[in-house]
Amino acid sequence: MSRTEKKFDAVAMMRSIRDAISAQIQGMTLEEELAWLAAQDLQDPLLKRLRDRAQQADPADVRFASGR
DSSP: OOOOOOOOOOHHHHHHHHHHHHHHHTTOOOOHHHHHHHHSSOOOHHHHHHHHHHSSHHHHHHHHTTTO
């Protein structure tokens, strides 16, 4: 059985992006995180819908769901 070399590693990319975002929002309050998210220019329609839902959510519900 021959091994093929990966041309794209989705897991490594996801981890890299997650780490970069975590560094940007580290220490922010929930309200600051929501403002940061609202300021992002999103091209993906799904991400836009998720952002809009997060902005409409009651902060108490979001804190409970995220374990904060």
